[in-house]
Amino acid sequence: MPATDPKLISGNANRKLADAIARRMSMHRGMQVGLVDARVERFNDQEIFVEVYENVRGEDMFIIQPTSKPANDNLMELLIMADALRRSSASRITAVIPYFGYARQDRRTKARTPISAKLVSNLIAEGGIERVLTMDLHAAQIQGFFDIPVDNLYASPIFALDILHQFGGDMSDVMVVSPDVGGVARARELAQRIGAPLAIVDKRREKAGEVAEMTVIGDVTEKKCVIVDDICDTAGTLCKAADVLLGAGATEVHAYTTHGVLSGPAVDRITNSVLKSLVITDTIEATPEVAACKNIRICPTAPMFAQAILNIWNGTSVSSLFDTDTLIPIYEGLYPNGMYGR
Structure with missing residues (x-):
């Protein structure tokens, strides 16, 4: 010692x-x-x-x-x-x-x-x-x-514990989704931890901060989709990905993001989005607006x-x-x- x-x-x-x-x-x-x-x-x-x-x-x-x-x-x-x-x-x-x-x-x-x-x-x-x-x-x-x-x-080990708890350990209809090709390694690691399949949302940007097109790689029909990412800033990509997944046949969409930057219109977008829940950690201190948002939950680190x-x-x-x-x-x-x- x-x-x-x-x-x-x-x-x-x-x-x-x-x-x-x-x-x-x-x-x-x-x-x-x-x-x-x-x-x-x-x-x-x-x-x-x-x-x-x-x-x-x-x-x-x-x-x-x-x-x-x-x-x-x-x-x-x-x-x-x-x-x-x-x-x-x-x-x-x-x-x-x-x-x-x-x-x-x-x-x-x-x-x-x-x-x-x-x-x-x-x-x-x-x-x-x-x-x-x-x-x-x-x-x-x-x-x-x-x-x-x-x-x-x-954060993925913490997220894995939370997902297993929230879904009661039944991973039969859960699918982990990477919001872009660059985050596949992070999503794959979480998917392996909880024993779930993996899908990818491929996005193309016209310019920074604006997503022009999104397509889903993988079959998400009748799946509870869990989007995993490291940073959520303005939440534009996240909310659009949730819309695309529901349009592709998903039954519900959740998101797990390590760092909730949540700047600008992020909280309003999440509140009015189809996301059933967004789970962030407390690496960034939550603002009063984030803490009051009904579909944002904070996981302790x-x-x-x-x-x-x-x-x-x-x-x-x-x-x-x-x-x-x-x-x-x-x-x-x-x-x-x-x-x-x-």
Whole structure:
């Protein structure tokens, strides 16, 4: 066991998730784990100021800060907190970034465009952060942008437990659907976990943000379709895919998305769509509109992040959390009657 306890500190991006992670770690350890007392504030000109009130010399520090909207402010909070801890002689600084912003800019799609994900990874590494813990990076190659260890957790094991519970373990008429060709690997992995077949919605775009045409690859007749994706932003593609699936003979459509960005008209679109439910995680703090939406449900990630932090602190395997048998005890009690489709 390490000589020091893990210590958590949170920015302003998702304080609810940070508190939930601290509570779960307290349960796992049998002792109180709280957030380090600090203030992360802004001057009148919106410059960010951080002050840590506790001694962190020689401590193993974990900064919990997704870089969601406003992405630039939350990223700067993360970097400035890391600088404050580094200058306070923390022994190791791990950035827990449940949602990694700028991940959609992971390659040059046309001339004279940036690779912003690489730039952000450089900023994080140069800022004194020695390790990153995140969930469902938009592109797997982003791990290679870092010259420090990156642990990328997956929401699919959590989604598999939830699907098995919601459908009572009967997967005979359930079909997993990828909303585009690029997400097939993610959808296939979930389909294998729950023992369901796979279909694909092929989409063609005239320009960014607008889908011109969609076709279904696979037979979804009389199927309960589960669309799985990593990010839901304006929900235009998701809602149109649900319409196309129902038109192709599906009986109902559900969606599971890791990061609920849900910007602009997203909540209204989902409320008025044919989607029976949209399940997101709490990697991004839900707005009041998202929390009040009748067909949006939020799946907790705090149990998985808490265990991953403890595993990093202990020097044990993080990839063990990808196994269902490992995850079930961590999520015990969140599903009534122990229903996991078994």
